[in-house]
Every structure is written in C-alpha cells, then in structure tokens.
Amino acid sequence: MPANPIFFAETKLPHQKNYGGALFPAVLSPTAAVEHSRNRPSVLTAAVKDQKPWLDSLLHRHGAILFRGFDSVSTASDFNDVVEAFGYEELPYVGGAAPRTNVVGRVFTANESPPDQKIPFHHEMAQVPNYPSKLFFFCEVEPANGGETPIVLSHIIYDKMTEKYPDFVDKLHKHGLIYTRVLGEEDDPSSPIGRGWKSTFLTKDKTLAEERAAELNMKLEWTEDGAKTIMGPIPAIKNDETRKRKIWFNSMVAAYTGWEDKRNDPKKAVTFGDGNVLPDNIMYDCLKILEDESVAIPWRKGDVLLIDNLAVLHSRKPFTPPRRILASLCK
Template identity: 40%
Template sequence: MEFSCKDFKVGKCEGEKVVHGETMPLVLQPPEPSKKDLESLLLALRNNKEWFDQMVIKNSAVLLRGFDVTKAEDFNDIVEAFDWDDIRYVGPAPRTHVYKRVWTANEGPLSEFIYYHHEMVLIKEYPKKVILFCEVPPPEGGQTPFVPSFRVTEQMLEEFPEVVEEIEEKGLKYTFTALSKNDTSSMRGRGWEDTFGTSDRAEAERRAKALGMVLEWLPNSGVKAILGPRSLTKVFEGRKGRRMWFNTVVGMHGKEISSAIMADGSEIPEKVVKRCEEIIEEESIQFKWEKGDVLFLDNLAVLHGRRPSLAPRKVLVATCK
C-alpha cells in the first residue's frame, strides 16, 4: 500500500530502517506548519482512522512528530480519536495511573535496561497496540528500541531449526515472583496486590486463573506465578503470514526472579538463548525520543524495550485491544 494521505507528510528520524520494503518507524508530520496544533492533528486522525490503522499494521511502527502534543490530556485525546478499546496492563512493571487511559511507562530505575518484549506476552489477552508519548525526553540514553519480531524467527530458524521446532512442539513454561507490595527500586517490582487489583489471596488466584496463570504463595508474603505451556512463535492475521518471535525467553531465562524453560521441564540450551539475544540486538531499531513524540507500535509485530537513561525522562503509555 502506497502512502497517500493529504493530512500528513512523511518525514525521517534517526535510526529508522527499511525492513522488507517497510520503513520502521513511518514518520508522519504536519503537512504544513499551520497544521501542527492539536486540534488539526485530532481532526486528521479522526478523518483517517482506518488508513492510520493500516499504516500501523503495514509498517509495525508509526511516529507522529512535530505536532503540539505537550501533556497527558493531549495524549489521551489522541488515543481516544480511534475506536480501539482500552486494555488494563497486567505485569511486573511498576506503573502509575495518570489520566483516563494514560499511565506512566515502567517506573523502575532509569539506570536499568528493560529488555525487549511484546507487551503482556504471557497473558491470554494482550494489547494489539502500545502507544507511547514523550513528555520529557532524556538528556542522554533512554531510547525505546524496537525489533521486527519476524526477523528474529527467521534468523533463529536459519541457525537453530531443530531447537526452535522442539521448543515450538513442547511449548514454554515461565515463572516469576512478586512481593506483596510495589517495589519501585526494581523494574519488575510491581507487587501482586497491585497486579491483580486485590489484597485477597483467593480473589487474586481467581483473577490469575482467568489470565492463564497459577499462583504459589511464598513465606515472605510474595507469590510465584507459573504460566504455560505457551507458544514460542505466533502467526497473526493480516501480517503476511509471518511467524513472530512471540515469547520472552531471553528476558526471563535464568534470571533471579524469573525463569523460562520448555514445558516438559527441560532446559533451553544456553548458547541458543545467547545467540537469540545477539540477533535481537542486531535487528533492533534504536528509536530516540524527541519532546512531543507519539509512537504507535503494533504489539503483535514488534518487541520493544528501554535503554538506560539519565534523568529526567517521562514517557507515558496507553494500551489498546
């Protein structure tokens, strides 16, 4: 599909890549300086909802840059310009509700690298779109790199075809532990009470079961969550039959508070995990924030992360079905 929309012009950004003929991210800017105000942007989005949705799927990432988007309320208006339903975040990252559909992104220490992942990949229902807004760009570092997921599968199948198919056949089992209360000194420090929206253990177990996980209570008032079996890759409609690397093996394998193994209990070879980590980095697009940027990611097609950063850095997020 060729670009054709009078309400936007195509720009460029540092670090963009052309992957199989698709520019990632597709940068959309005001068609002229007089159209950079928020009202003009909202009108353009409402008038081109279907086209914009197709651009996000086609290019896997679309960046709105150069518009007057300054605060959470503006960002929420952009999210609500579409007919995408909200989906509540479930996961280990500490987050704070800001306004309507807007939350802070992971509030863990800025010095930490948040590893590449598909949002809520372990949960039965995950968002189709992750939308991010840069209110305060970091003075150094703090990029939100992302990776076309199908490229990871292609490379892994080329180098480890038997291991990939073995894991695919057996499925994956994950575990992670959480304390009772939030710990913002950790990028995976969200407590189970906040995660499940209750301090009642029986209710937490019911809600966990609905999400496809089993809970084991620990003596320190924490909990271990067990998930699986989960698939290694997934193929989603409308994305050219591509096998997406839809898992969090590298991010959770052999970590202190998490693990990723095959569902039958056998270990994934260390060299396979290490090489996968290298491939993900090689295929990454190192997206660098500018103030007012709004980045739409197709969560079914790209992994994303966060580079270590100097303060201040303020990126807000909304997740959509």
C-alpha cells in the same frame, strides 16, 4: 488508501531500516498546512479521526508509526486524547510484571524501574494469554541522555532464529515456555518486574486474585511475604494471521536476561514447557540478533509511537534522568 495531504507528511530518519520496500518504523510529521494550525490543541487528534483507515493500513504494513513534530501533544491529557481518537478498546493491565502508575484516563507511566537498568526485548504481556494488540508510547519529558525504546520486527527474528537454530525453534514449537515469577505484596520500584501481587491482579483480596489468575490459566501459590505465579506452558511462537507469517511472540530473552531482583533468578524465570532449561548460549545470541536488527530512535518531546504488538518487540535502554515516557495498552 492515500493519506490526506492536509495532515500527514511521511518523512525519513537515518535510524530507519528498509524491509522489502517498507521503512521501519513509518514516520509521520505535520504538513505545512498543519504547521499553521499549531495553536489548535486537537490537531493530531483531528488528523487521527480523519485518517483512521489509512493509519490502520500504514500500521499493518510497517508495524510501527512514529508521530513527530505535532506540538499540540505536550501533556498526558493531550496524549490520552490521541489514544482515544484511534478508538481502540482499552486493555486492563492484569498479569503484567512492570511497575506502572496511572496518570490520567487510559494513560500510565511506562516501566518505572531505575534508569540504569536495561529492559530487554519482549512483546508486551506475551507471558499471559490476554495481551494488547496495540501499544502507545509518548515522550512527555525528553531524556537527558539515552533512554531510547528500541523496536524490532518479530518475523525477522523468527526467520533468523529458525535459520540459525532450527532444532531449538522446533522445541519451542513443540513445548512452548513456562514463565515463573515471585511477587511481593506491594510494588518494588527498584525492580523491572517489581509489580506486587495486589497490582498484578488489581485487587487486595486473595480470593479475587486467585480467580483472576485462574482466568489467565495461571497457577498462583501464596508465599510467606507474597506469591509465586507460574504461567504455561504457553506458545513462544504465534501465527500472525493478518500478515500470513510466524512471529517470535514471547518474553523469553527478557525473562532469561532481565527478570532479576531480590526474589527472582532470571535463569529460573523461563524454561521450556517441559521444564527443561533454556540453552544459555542461544539465549544470548538471540539477544544479539534482536539488538542487531533493532531500530532505536532518540526520543523527542511530544513524540507518539504506535506499535502493533503482534508485529514488533520493544525494549528500553538505560538513561540519564530526567525522562518521562507514558504508555497506553489497547485490546
């Protein structure tokens, strides 16, 4: 289905990669006609509503879409309107690790961990069974320096890892992964996985927290000053049914190289599903492959990035403040 030329122009950036003729990510900017309508606060919202089937097909082909140059999107509320225009159902952030704050409507801050910390590649909430299918990010305040959100196609990583480490991938197929995280009672903003148990389960009631953990098939053990969660065994590799390919759907490298704070040892945060430790050399080589295949487009104020969470892993580079990236998760 062709795009309506009234709204969107497909543009190219030097950062994009070409996979089988499809640029990653797709980049859409306003047409000349839309440029003349910059006063309309809802121009991107209207364009999304008009072109929703085409945008869905574009996302399916490319895995991610960057909307750039739509000046009508400048606030968290504007961003919330764009998210609503897509019509995807909201996903409550239950079981996730990142410290976040609700801003307005369906909009939250992205991971609030300190700016000097890198957040490694992961599929959003891949460590729990109820994960989002779509992610939105919005640049409200452009970073002073750094702070990109690199993205990478998951099936490319699966193919490269299978080619280089077939025995390791076989073990992942056979055993899956176990994720272990130690949580405090309250959020710890100094940690990239600092979400406390109250925020993780959206309750102050321990009994209700236990019920919500059980709904996720997650073991919850109370400690003196918090809780320990044990998730798994859970698959590390999934089939992307709509695209007929296997995907590297996990938070393995993120946990192994980044789940570190005063409570957590990253080497113990993730293991094979049979409890055996993961090979250190393969973990760091996988990280290198992820970085080599990734695309990191510097943020500009007003950017909206839509990611298919079944196709794409994402991360965050360290940055010099100010920087404010907002997010929204969809079923």
